[in-house]
Amino acid sequence: xxxxxxxxxGAFETLYDRHHRVTLALAYRVVGDFxxxxxxxxxxxxxxxxxxxxxxxxxxxxxxxxxxxxxxxAIDRLRRARPPGQLVELDPSVVDPRATDVLEAAExxxxxxxxxxxxxxxxxxxxxxxxxxxxxGLTHKxxxxxxxxxxxxxxxxMRLAMDKLRLALADLAPDEGGRA
Amino acid sequence: MNDGRRQAEQHSEExxxxxxxxxxxxLDADDTARFHAHFDGCDRCRDLVAGFRGxxxxxxxxxxxxxxxxxxxxxxxxEARRDLDxxxxxxxxxxxxxxxxxxxxxxxxxxLWALSLAALFAVTLxxxxxxxxxxxxxARQAVALDAQALVLQAVAAGGRQWTLNGTxxxxxxxxLLVQDPSxxxxxxxxxxxxxxxxxxxxxxxxxxxxxxxxxxxxERATDTAYVARLxxxxxxxxxxxxxxxxxxxxHAPTGPIVVAGRL
Numbered sequence: 001x002x003x004x005x006x007x008x009x010g011a012f013e014t015l016y017d018r019h020h021r022v023t024l025a026l027a028y029r030v031v032g033d034f035x036x037x038x039x040x041x042x043x044x045x046x047x048x049x050x051x052x053x054x055x056x057x058x059x060x061x062x063x064x065x066x067x068x069x070x071x072x073x074a075i076d077r078l079r080r081a082r083p084p085g086q087l088v089e090l091d092p093s094v095v096d097p098r099a100t101d102v103l104e105a106a107e108x109x110x111x112x113x114x115x116x117x118x119x120x121x122x123x124x125x126x127x128x129x130x131x132x133x134x135x136x137g138l139t140h141k142x143x144x145x146x147x148x149x150x151x152x153x154x155x156x157x158m159r160l161a162m163d164k165l166r167l168a169l170a171d172l173a174p175d176e177g178g179r180a
Numbered sequence: 181m182n183d184g185r186r187q188a189e190q191h192s193e194e195x196x197x198x199x200x201x202x203x204x205x206x207l208d209a210d211d212t213a214r215f216h217a218h219f220d221g222c223d224r225c226r227d228l229v230a231g232f233r234g235x236x237x238x239x240x241x242x243x244x245x246x247x248x249x250x251x252x253x254x255x256x257x258x259e260a261r262r263d264l265d266x267x268x269x270x271x272x273x274x275x276x277x278x279x280x281x282x283x284x285x286x287x288x289x290x291x292l293w294a295l296s297l298a299a300l301f302a303v304t305l306x307x308x309x310x311x312x313x314x315x316x317x318x319a320r321q322a323v324a325l326d327a328q329a330l331v332l333q334a335v336a337a338g339g340r341q342w343t344l345n346g347t348x349x350x351x352x353x354x355x356l357l358v359q360d361p362s363x364x365x366x367x368x369x370x371x372x373x374x375x376x377x378x379x380x381x382x383x384x385x386x387x388x389x390x391x392x393x394x395x396x397x398x399e400r401a402t403d404t405a406y407v408a409r410l411x412x413x414x415x416x417x418x419x420x421x422x423x424x425x426x427x428x429x430x431h432a433p434t435g436p437i438v439v440a441g442r443l
Contacts, residue, residue: 012260016253021245028246038248042256049260051428064237071240076411080364115238133206134239140201141208155197162200165235172238 005052012049019063020045023070029135030074040077044070075137111172118168126161129154188217191224199225203232205431209391216391216432344420344441350374353439357420364413370398370422370439371405382438383429386412387419397429398422418443 003011020041027040047069119127132138132146140158144151189195198215201207207215219225339360346353355370368384376382382398398406414420419442424435 007264009257009260009264013257016256020253021247022240022243024248025243025246026240029240029243037246038252041248042252042259045256046259050263061237063241067240068237080413112241116242119239119242130204130239133201133204134236137205139206139208140211143206155201158204158206159197159200162203162232162235165238166231169235169238170231 004049007049012045015048015062015066016045019066022063023066026067026070026135027074030071030137031078036077037074040070040074043073047073071134078137114172115169118165121164121168122161126157126164129157130161130165133158188221189214191218191222195222196225196228199228200232203229204236209389209393213390213392342420342441342443344368344370344422344439346372346439347437349424349436350438355422355439355441357441357443359414363409365409365411366414366420368398368408368410368420368422369401369405370407371402373404373406373422373438375404376424379427380435381425381427381429382406382422383425383433384408384410385421385423385433386410386414386417387421388417392421392433394429394431395420414443 004015023044024037024041027037027044028034031037031040044066048066122130128147129143132143133140138146140151140154143149144154147154149157195215195218198207198211201211202215202219215225219229339358341359342357344355344357350373352372353370353374354372355368358367358369360367370382373382384395384398385392386395387393393412395410395412396408398408401407410420419440421433421437421440423433423437425433
């Protein structure tokens with residue numbers, strides 16, 4: 001990252017080669033369109049190149065920083081494309097609590113396996129609530145409308161799910177800072 | 181003026197329940213404002229949010245990686261190279277090893293030669309820097325002219341306008357917000373803003389019901405003027421404001437408000 005902050009093109013290539021596939025996976029999961037997802041990836045890496053000084057080592061891993069940029073840009077794109085008051089139609093795999101494609105592809109690394117195992121400890125409903133917020137960019141209220149559940153239930157499920165994950169993965173997660 | 185802040189509540193189980201939603205950015209506008217007001221003064225909630233954000237950052241690591249089209253890498257690298265070319269910063273020259281030269285037989289001649297090189301170095305550096313500054317000025321003038329043209333187009337097309345006024349932190353500043361009917365992203369132009377530090381940015385916020393939503397960073401157009409195409413629509417917004425933030429911006433306002441306007 002120090003080299004990237006000095007505008008080293010080789011460091012930029014390395015950054016891209018290491019992280020572009022998971023960044024594209026996230027963008028695609030959010031926007032549901034391959035071309036739009038590639039645009040998000042392009043915007044993300046250019047933002048990382050042009051604003052590399054916004055990365056602070058103490059606040060987390062480089063990959064987390066990149067994925068955070070990608071998620072925000074993808075969700076912004078999703079919201080702009082969504083007419084006011086209308087909820088986005090998500091890819092069924094996002095909202096289907098029985099979806100296992102992500103979980104079955106979990107052998108890539110021990111870290112990934114740990115995260116997948118922690119997600120498996122959630123109930124289907126808890127995981128769905130977290131995924132609708134994270135990948136769908138939906139608020140408590142929008143999730144409540146989407147799932148026809150009381151608002152209080154949605155808030156409670158999200159809190160319980162995140163608490164479970166936090167306990168299970170405490171040793172993997174550097175704090176991301178008190179502020180975003 | 182509504183500055184997006186409200187009275188902080190005492191810690192409660194209900195507020196604690198909002199921490200997960202806050203970390204996942206899933207709070208509605210009212211809950212965001214409520215939790216944000218409480219958050220700064222509550223160690224417990226700050227710890228919870230930090231932990232939950234760490235968890236949220238891990239979620240996409242479980243996705244199956246996807247390969248992009250082969251041209252994406254080339255397109256990105258071409259953009260990055262263009263940035264480097266445009267910056268055109270002067271290449272630093274290696275310092276002249278004066279001590280080594282003085283140790284040789286032709287001492288006086290070498291010293292003169294070194295002085296000539298030093299002078300050439302200084303002139304080259306000076307011209308390089310001047311060229312760099314001129315390029316920056318030309319680029320900024322282009323940004324300012326583009327923004328003015330967009331405002332004129334928007335006004336001619338019947339776009340809505342609002343004025344923004346400087347606060348006590350920037351009393352001379354003022355701005356114009358224009359909603360072009362043909363573009364969903366409002367245009368914001370601010371002039372006479374105070375100079376920023378090297379690690380600072382001006383960031384725009386669209387405030388709805390007391391909850392500030394990030395709306396993009398302002399781009400410098402002249403020495404004191406800035407422009408931005410806001411990332412947010414003005415639907416249901418009641419205020420637009422600009423704050424000083426760390427370079428690259430923040431997810432929630434942290435610095436002083438320098439201009440604001442009611443819609």
